[in-house]
Amino acid sequence: xxxxxxxxxxxxxxxxxxxxxxxxxxxxxxxxxxxxxxxxxxxxxxxxxxxxxxxxxxxxxxxxxxxxxxxxxxxxxxxxxxxxxxxxxxxxxxxxxxxxxxxxxxxxxxxxxxxxxxxxxxxxxxxxxxxxxxxxxxxxxxxxxxxxxxxxxxxxxxxxxxxxxxxxxxxxxxxxxxxxxxxxxxxxxxxxxxxxxxxxxxxxxxxxxxxxxxxxxxxxxxxxxxxxxxxxxxxxxxxxxxxxxxxxxxxxxxxxxxxxxxxxxxxxxxxxxxxxxxxxxxxxxxxxxxxxxxxxxxxxxxxxxxxxxxxxxxxxxxxxxxxxxxxxxxxxxxxxx
Amino acid sequence: xxxxxxxxxxxxxxxxxxxxxxxxxxxxxxxxxxxxxxxxxxxxxxxxxxxxxxxxxxxxxxxxxxxxxxxxxxxxxxxxxxxxxxxxxxxxxxxxxxxxxxxxxxxxxxxxxxxxxxxxxxxxxxxxxxxxxxxxxxxxxxxxxxxxxxxxxxxxxxxxxxxxxxxxxxxxxxxxxxxxxxxxxxxxxxxxxxxxxxxxxxxxxxxxxxxxxxxxxxxxxxxxxxxxxxxxxxxxxxxxxxxxxxxxxxxxxxxxxxxxxxxxxxxxxxxxxxxxxxxxxxxxxxxxxxxxxxxxxxxxxxxxxxxxxxxxxxxxxxxxxxxxxxxxxxxxxxxxx
Numbered sequence: 001x002x003x004x005x006x007x008x009x010x011x012x013x014x015x016x017x018x019x020x021x022x023x024x025x026x027x028x029x030x031x032x033x034x035x036x037x038x039x040x041x042x043x044x045x046x047x048x049x050x051x052x053x054x055x056x057x058x059x060x061x062x063x064x065x066x067x068x069x070x071x072x073x074x075x076x077x078x079x080x081x082x083x084x085x086x087x088x089x090x091x092x093x094x095x096x097x098x099x100x101x102x103x104x105x106x107x108x109x110x111x112x113x114x115x116x117x118x119x120x121x122x123x124x125x126x127x128x129x130x131x132x133x134x135x136x137x138x139x140x141x142x143x144x145x146x147x148x149x150x151x152x153x154x155x156x157x158x159x160x161x162x163x164x165x166x167x168x169x170x171x172x173x174x175x176x177x178x179x180x181x182x183x184x185x186x187x188x189x190x191x192x193x194x195x196x197x198x199x200x201x202x203x204x205x206x207x208x209x210x211x212x213x214x215x216x217x218x219x220x221x222x223x224x225x226x227x228x229x230x231x232x233x234x235x236x237x238x239x240x241x242x243x244x245x246x247x248x249x250x251x252x253x254x255x256x257x258x259x260x261x262x263x264x265x266x267x268x269x270x271x272x273x274x275x276x277x278x279x280x281x282x283x284x285x286x287x288x289x290x291x292x293x294x295x296x297x298x299x300x301x302x303x304x305x306x307x308x309x310x311x312x313x314x315x316x317x318x319x320x321x322x323x324x325x326x327x328x329x330x331x332x333x334x335x336x337x
Numbered sequence: 338x339x340x341x342x343x344x345x346x347x348x349x350x351x352x353x354x355x356x357x358x359x360x361x362x363x364x365x366x367x368x369x370x371x372x373x374x375x376x377x378x379x380x381x382x383x384x385x386x387x388x389x390x391x392x393x394x395x396x397x398x399x400x401x402x403x404x405x406x407x408x409x410x411x412x413x414x415x416x417x418x419x420x421x422x423x424x425x426x427x428x429x430x431x432x433x434x435x436x437x438x439x440x441x442x443x444x445x446x447x448x449x450x451x452x453x454x455x456x457x458x459x460x461x462x463x464x465x466x467x468x469x470x471x472x473x474x475x476x477x478x479x480x481x482x483x484x485x486x487x488x489x490x491x492x493x494x495x496x497x498x499x500x501x502x503x504x505x506x507x508x509x510x511x512x513x514x515x516x517x518x519x520x521x522x523x524x525x526x527x528x529x530x531x532x533x534x535x536x537x538x539x540x541x542x543x544x545x546x547x548x549x550x551x552x553x554x555x556x557x558x559x560x561x562x563x564x565x566x567x568x569x570x571x572x573x574x575x576x577x578x579x580x581x582x583x584x585x586x587x588x589x590x591x592x593x594x595x596x597x598x599x600x601x602x603x604x605x606x607x608x609x610x611x612x613x614x615x616x617x618x619x620x621x622x623x624x625x626x627x628x629x630x631x632x633x634x635x636x637x638x639x640x641x642x643x644x645x646x647x648x649x650x651x652x653x654x655x656x657x658x659x660x661x662x663x664x665x666x667x668x669x670x671x672x673x674x
Contacts, residue, residue: 052606223601237618242605248598260596261585264560267613268579269389274611276604281574 002029005313006099009064013054016324021054022070022317030103032082038103039076039092044313045123046072046320046332048221048246049278069097070316073128075112075119076102093122098316100336117299124331125298125305126291128279129157134290135282136219136241137165140275145170147216150207150233152226154192155182157305157331158243162219163192164303171217174210176203176226178326185329190304204229214238220274223247228259231266242276246324306330312337339366342650343436346401350391353661358391359407359654367440369419375440376413376429381650382460383409383657383669385558385583386615406434407653410465412449412456413439430459435653437673454636461668462635462642463628465616466494471627472619473556473578474502477612482507484553487544487570489563491529492519494642494668495580499556500529501640508554511547513540513563515663522666527641541566551575557611560584565596568603579613583661643667649674 003026010023032038053064053071064071074097078090083106086092091112096102112122124130141162143149149166153159154175163186166173174194175186183195194210196203207229214235220227224247234240266272297303308328310319316334323332340363347360369375390401390408401408411434415427420443423429428449433439449459461467478499480486486503490496491512500510500523511531512523520532531547533540544566551572557564561584571577603609634640645665647656653671660669 057602057606220601223598227597227601242601245598245601245605248602255595255597258592258594258596260564260592260600261560261582263597263600264557264564264579264582265394265585267611268582268615269394269613271614271618272612274604274609276606276608276610278605278608281608 003027004029004099004101006069007313007316008067008069009054011066017051017054017321019317024314030101032080032103034082036082036103036105037078037086038080038101039094040079040101041074041076041096041099041336043075043120043123044072044098044316044334044336045074046316046323046334047129048244048324050320051324069099072097073123075122091119098313100313116295120307120333121298123333124157124307125161125303126295129331130161130294131287131290132243132279133158133161133165134294135279135286136243136277137162138286139282140241141217141219141239143169143171143217147171148174148211148213149217150174150211150215150230151219152176152222154186155329158221160190160305164190167191182329198226208233221246231263234266234270234272236270238270238272240272240274242274307333309333309335311335340364341366341436341438343406344650344653345404345406346391348403354388354391354658356654361651367438369417369440372420373440373442374415374420374423375417375438376431377416377438378411378413378433378436378673380412380457380460381409381435381653381671381673382411383653383660383671385581385661387657388661406436409434410460412459428456435650437650453632457644457670458635460670461494461644462498462640463632466668467498467631468624468627469580469616470495470498470502471631472616472623473580473614474499475623476619477578478554478556478576480506480508480554484508485511485548485550486554487511487548487552487567488556489513489559491523492666495558497527497642501527504528519666535563545570558583568600571603571607571609573607575607575609577609577611579611644670646670646672648672
């Protein structure tokens with residue numbers, strides 16, 4: 001094998017990304033310089049934040065340029081090592097992007113131990129999405145016993161852990177997800193107290209019924225109509241960790257009238273806390289505790305997770321587009337041959 | 338004197354309050370029961386929160402009912418005492434409302450010591466507005482040396498202390514106020530680094546010029562167009578204490594399009610913290626420190642304040658309406674004969 005494949009950003013989407021915004025390219029196999037590793041991707045993670053990198057809007061991270069490799073995190077296998085600390089066959093977690101192979105330095109590389117948990121968990125429940133859920137609840141949400149916690153996109157890799165962490169904290173958990181299959185999973189497998197299918201009629205009414213004591217923590221990763229249903233139910237001193245507003249990433253979610261004054265007024269009147277974050281904000285302080293607390297619970301099956309895996313790098317754009325539309329069921333991953 | 342006067346809520350305003358929403362009434366002088374005090378109001382405080390109590394919107398406090406006394410805080414003098422701990426002539430701070438006299442119990446009553454500072458400060462810089470500024474900056478804003486702090490309604494009782502506290506913390510302070518006279522006061526008397534007249538053309542451009550390094554703390558007590566000018570300038574990890582959105586109290590401030598998605602997206606992308614509060618939220622933990630830290634600075638003239646006093650209870654509605662429109666210059670007070 002003397003060539004590798006990658007997917008580059010062909011053009012910037014104006015709304016929802018389309019297949020033509022991506023292009024599959026071949027190139028000569030990268031060469032590991034002295035001190036580097038040549039790695040082969042085993043799994044590529046697909047995550048909502050990638051939509052942000054496709055546009056030029058000011059953000060915490062720079063945009064992907066046209067013609068550049070799509071950014072992303074992978075679990076990869078070392079196939080050639082020019083560094084004394086790594087051997088062929090070692091597994092690492094790295095930000096190589098949407099590509100089959102890469103030559104990388106070892107700074108900041110995290111090893112993946114396949115004996116501790118399935119290696120895909122390094123991209124999901126024990127990886128960035130899991131830590132996003134953990135940090136948001138630990139630092140911002142802080143649910144107390146008997147409080148009501150609502151999480152949207154609840155069957156996704158972040159939402160499903162948010163709900164399970166809230167249950168562990170003794171809270172009542174209401175999950176919002178798309179379709180009866182996902183709702184059944186949340187109730188029957190993850191032990192959520194109530195679920196709401198956002199595709200069904202009457203979201204606001206159903207949410208109000210499911211939250212007779214109001215909402216104390218709303219984990220926001222969606223925005224749009226779900227926020228509108230949540231807002232009137234928030235209790236005084238409610239906390240809103242915000243790690244994403246996927247409904248707005250494609251430029252959508254705007255209403256006919258200005259909904260901002262109602263949100264601003266509610267923040268003041270109900271002493272609400274809204275706090276945006278990305279998982280990196282809390283890595284230094286909380287990542288060790290995250291692995292220490294959750295690793296054993298994942299291995300024991302105490303905390304559950306679900307994956308939605310497609311095969312082949314060429315499937316990544318379609319799977320990504322589907323994930324933004326909520327068509328995945330579990331952590332979206334691409335398995336490379 | 339055998340009668341007292343009060344102002345009651347005659348009807349609920351639909352937009353900006355009008356004189357006809359208030360009614361001046363006379364009644365027989367209240368009688369102090371055993372253990373109570375009869376007090377005579379010296380100063381009545383006019384504050385933006387009162388607009389909220391005039392409407393039925395769900396809030397942290399219940400609405401004033403039609404025909405009930407308008408709510409409010411006063412400094413009053415004891416003119417008859419049926420409680421052993423109080424004597425005629427003692428000064429107290431109480432929530433008796435817009436009235437000349439009241440018979441009150443002593444639970445929760447705060448004494449006002451006229452030898453420590455002018456008694457009006459108990460309603461202003463050393464009272465609820467001052468504590469609102471202090472708590473918002475201490476608990477939420479937390480300005481650091483070299484950071485940029487922006488405050489709107491900057492010449493008001495809350496804003497002017499916010500700015501002075503930010504200066505004491507070593508931050509660069511930009512104040513937004515209505516008209517050149519207020520701006521000159523902020524610059525020349527309070528030492529603000531820059532001021533912006535929100536009545537002049539080009540608020541967003543002027544604010545951007547005044548904040549070349551972005552904004553780290555925005556003390557929100559206005560909402561509306563000022564928030565729109567602030568939002569793009571907020572730095573990563575900016576903090577936004579929110580104690581009011583006066584632009585929205587009268588039901589105004591809505592734009593032609595939905596401005597909520599842009600705010601929600603910015604919260605996530607820039608890891609912003611928005612936190613609403615009322616001063617009561619922090620009284621238990623921070624009020625003693627507030628008086629201890631600021632009392633001496635007010636007495637020494639190190640921290641300055643300004644008052645806008647009208648005479649006579651019958652002037653209260655007009656003065657209140659004017660304050661909501663920004664026509665006061667300093668803490669709005671009504672002096673009673």
